[in-house]
Amino acid sequence: MRIVVALGGNALLQRGQVPDAEAQVENIRLAARELAPLTDDHEVVITHGNGPQVGVLAMESAADPRLTKSFPFDALGAMTQGLIGYWILQAMGNERPYRQFASIINQTLVDAHDPGFANPTKFVGELYAEEEARELADRHGWQVKQDGDRWRRVVASPRPREIIEGKLIDHLLDESIIVVCAGGGGVPVVRTETGDLRGVEAVIDKDLSAALIARRLHADRLLVLTDVGHVMDGFGTDHETPIRHTTPSYLRSLDLPSGSMGPKVDAVCQFVEAGGPGVAAAIGNLGEAQALVHGELGTYVTSD
Numbered sequence: 127m128r129i130v131v132a133l134g135g136n137a138l139l140q141r142g143q144v145p146d147a148e149a150q151v152e153n154i155r156l157a158a159r160e161l162a163p164l165t166d167d168h169e170v171v172i173t174h175g176n177g178p179q180v181g182v183l184a185m186e187s188a189a190d191p192r193l194t195k196s197f198p199f200d201a202l203g204a205m206t207q208g209l210i211g212y213w214i215l216q217a218m219g220n221e222r223p224y225r226q227f228a229s230i231i232n233q234t235l236v237d238a239h240d241p242g243f244a245n246p247t248k249f250v251g252e253l254y255a256e257e258e259a260r261e262l263a264d265r266h267g268w269q270v271k272q273d274g275d276r277w278r279r280v281v282a283s284p285r286p287r288e289i290i291e292g293k294l295i296d297h298l299l300d301e302s303i304i305v306v307c308a309g310g311g312g313v314p315v316v317r318t319e320t321g322d323l324r325g326v327e328a329v330i331d332k333d334l335s336a337a338l339i340a341r342r343l344h345a346d347r348l349l350v351l352t353d354v355g356h357v358m359d360g361f362g363t364d365h366e367t368p369i370r371h372t373t374p375s376y377l378r379s380l381d382l383p384s385g386s387m388g389p390k391v392d393a394v395c396q397f398v399e400a401g402g403p404g405v406a407a408a409i410g411n412l413g414e415a416q417a418l419v420h421g422e423l424g425t426y427v428t429s430d
């Protein structure tokens with residue numbers, strides 16, 4: 127089977143965890159231990175989040191007195207692809223030293239007029255109490271929104287339209303190389319009137335980019351791995367219940383938050399709706415990736 131895996135930002139850095147390199151390397155080591163067995167029997171493409179990491183780099187850039195202007199988010203996104211891609215390469219290589227892995231910096235085309243530019247939804251950086259978040263927003267010109275019971279900076283997150291380096295991914299898979307790509311959704315770019323590509327101030331949702339890649343590659347599975355075991359009905363209420371086997375039309379009837387579970391559900395629905403017979407997607411715990419492939423655990427989505 128061909129499997130596209132989207133590795134949640136929470137897998138790389140748990141909520142509230144200090145973003146030290148050691149902590150992230152350890153989290154990625156645990157993730158690699160779970161993902162490596164999938165590569166024994168399947169073609170695997172790994173995408174990953176970058177919300178916490180791109181926020182750290184943005185803070186550093188803003189605090190650098192030598193700069194007249196902070197680095198833009200396209201540049202910061204490329205830095206996180208290099209950094210996290212390197213960590214994943216090393217961790218996966220340590221689990222399976224006889225396999226070849228490649229991590230690519232890739233650009234993802236977005237529409238310059240995407241409504242996501244006017245309504246930022248992508249959470250980046252750390253979590254704050256509301257008062258502190260509002261004070262930081264005033265000081266730095268950020269926009270902030272509620273993320274669960276805390277507050278966080280948000281940036282624009284336009285929909286991914288095309289993976290510019292898509293053919294490179296095809297070639298690597300043809301050579302039986304396991305590919306890490308679309309980290310942080312890919313570096314967001316638009317096409318100018320002259321046909322050139324130009325980076326834009328945004329962070330793309332990696333689950334939506336993973337769905338785009340999975341569709342392009344005619345993948346058999348899209349696995350969205352995060353820190354919850356299922357999509358829940360009535361999430362956060364006394365009567366929350368895990369959704370096990372389901373369909374896109376049921377999932378699309380739910381009202382889910384745009385900065386967290388919303389894009390994951392959107393991604394799996396897009397993938398399953400576009401797929402042929404036998405295609406399925408799952409949302410669930412990173413630690414249960416292998417059981418998600420055949421729907422033994424997690425929220426398993428097949429066509430209506």
Ligand SMILES: Nc1ncnc2c1ncn2[C@@H]1O[C@H](COP(=O)(O)OP(=O)(O)O)[C@@H](O)[C@H]1O
Nearest residue numbers: 134135136352353354356357358361385386387
């Ligand atoms: N209906 C729901 N079912 C399960 N989790 C939900 C739901 N709605 C919101 N969430 C939240 O979505 C979070 C996962 O999304 P997110 O934090 O963006 O993950 P990641 O960083 O792993 O990509 C969960 O930790 C949970 O708090």
Ligand SMILES: NC(=O)OP(=O)(O)O
Nearest residue numbers: 135175176177310332
């Ligand atoms: N870019 C992105 O989707 O990052 P997170 O998974 O950390 O939100």
